[in-house]
Amino acid sequence: MNLSFIGLGIMGKPMAGRLLEAGNDLYVYDKNALSSIKELESKGAIPCKNPKDAAEKAKVVFIMVPDTPDVEEVLFGDDGVEKGIKPGSVVVDMSTISPVATRNFAERLRLKGVEMLDAPVSGGEIGAKNGTLSIMVGGKEEVFQHIRPYLEILGKSIIHIGKNGDGQVCKMANQVVVALTMLGVAEALVLAEKAGADPAKVREALLGGFAQSKILEVHGERMLKGMFIPGFRTVLHRKDIKIALNTAQELCVSIPGTALVHEIFNALIAHGGADLDHSSIIKVIEALAKKENF
Numbered sequence: 001m002n003l004s005f006i007g008l009g010i011m012g013k014p015m016a017g018r019l020l021e022a023g024n025d026l027y028v029y030d031k032n033a034l035s036s037i038k039e040l041e042s043k044g045a046i047p048c049k050n051p052k053d054a055a056e057k058a059k060v061v062f063i064m065v066p067d068t069p070d071v072e073e074v075l076f077g078d079d080g081v082e083k084g085i086k087p088g089s090v091v092v093d094m095s096t097i098s099p100v101a102t103r104n105f106a107e108r109l110r111l112k113g114v115e116m117l118d119a120p121v122s123g124g125e126i127g128a129k130n131g132t133l134s135i136m137v138g139g140k141e142e143v144f145q146h147i148r149p150y151l152e153i154l155g156k157s158i159i160h161i162g163k164n165g166d167g168q169v170c171k172m173a174n175q176v177v178v179a180l181t182m183l184g185v186a187e188a189l190v191l192a193e194k195a196g197a198d199p200a201k202v203r204e205a206l207l208g209g210f211a212q213s214k215i216l217e218v219h220g221e222r223m224l225k226g227m228f229i230p231g232f233r234t235v236l237h238r239k240d241i242k243i244a245l246n247t248a249q250e251l252c253v254s255i256p257g258t259a260l261v262h263e264i265f266n267a268l269i270a271h272g273g274a275d276l277d278h279s280s281i282i283k284v285i286e287a288l289a290k291k292e293n294f
């Protein structure tokens with residue numbers, strides 16, 4: 001099958017690589033990532049001039065770019081997907097973006113006879129490389145079933161949540177849990193160390209009890225070792241938190257913990273942490289505890 005993949009960053013490059021290795025003809029585009037394009041080309045992918053070109057070549061177009069305006073540009077910009085895509089094709093947006101905008105994009109594409117799935121993911125770069133992502137899908141059931149074999153190349157847990165936008169609603173919930181857990185882990189490790197215990201031992205003990213979590217395991221280790229090369233950039237997690245806060249405001253749902261993490265991410269970004277892994281949130285807690293400066 002001819003597939004296109006647009007957005008070849010930390011997540012998109014390994015995901016595109018898996019679709020290629022599975023034997024699909026793959027057309028790729030990224031507006032910056034030249035080294036990723038070259039690497040995929042050396043494995044057999046075909047570079048495209050722009051999203052329109054990528055859409056003309058394929059029946060299924062995958063997108064994995066940072067934010068809502070980026071997806072809008074890819075779909076509806078001057079040389080956007082909309083200009084090249086044929087009726088009967090499917091757009092699968094795997095970026096994490098606004099559920100409201102997603103529903104709007106799906107409607108606009110439907111006018112062209114094109115169906116869209118929102119299929120954001122959780123599981124990070126490791127999950128993208130290993131094909132073990134959790135994929136949360138919104139869109140029509142029959143479109144989901146049609147695309148499912150490709151999603152199975154990328155993920156292990158693939159759940160059809162409901163209509164267009166519902167995948168993004170699910171991802172929004174995921175990011176709230178991740179953000180609050182990350183803050184909890186950072187606070188616990190800083191507190192334990194200030195109170196005189198070895199935080200590495202504390203983490204090890206906590207992993208055996210009720211406080212166990214993937215965040216404590218993966219990001220707790222990053223925090224202890226100061227390994228803040230992303231991973232998941234802080235600025236992208238703040239973007240996800242903002243989506244949750246905007247949605248909560250529209251619905252008059254109070255999510256105070258999430259608002260707090262947003263403010264802490266602001267502080268981290270103000271001190272140069274935008275492109276560090278989001279586990280660097282611990283630097284803010286350390287600074288507040290006067291353990292370390294930023």
Ligand code: NAD
Pocket residue numbers: 006007008009010011012029030031032033064065066067070071073074094095096097121122123124125231232233236237
């Ligand atoms: P990234 O910044 O590493 O990569 C994004 C890529 O998109 C870049 O190569 C950029 O050049 C490209 N791009 C941006 N605008 C474009 C455009 N208009 N046309 C073509 N290419 C464009 O980001 P990432 O970490 O790969 O994340 C991508 C999406 O996946 C985001 O929505 C993020 O929230 C989500 N996500 C990331 C992770 C993670 O751990 N990194 C995990 C789950 C979900």
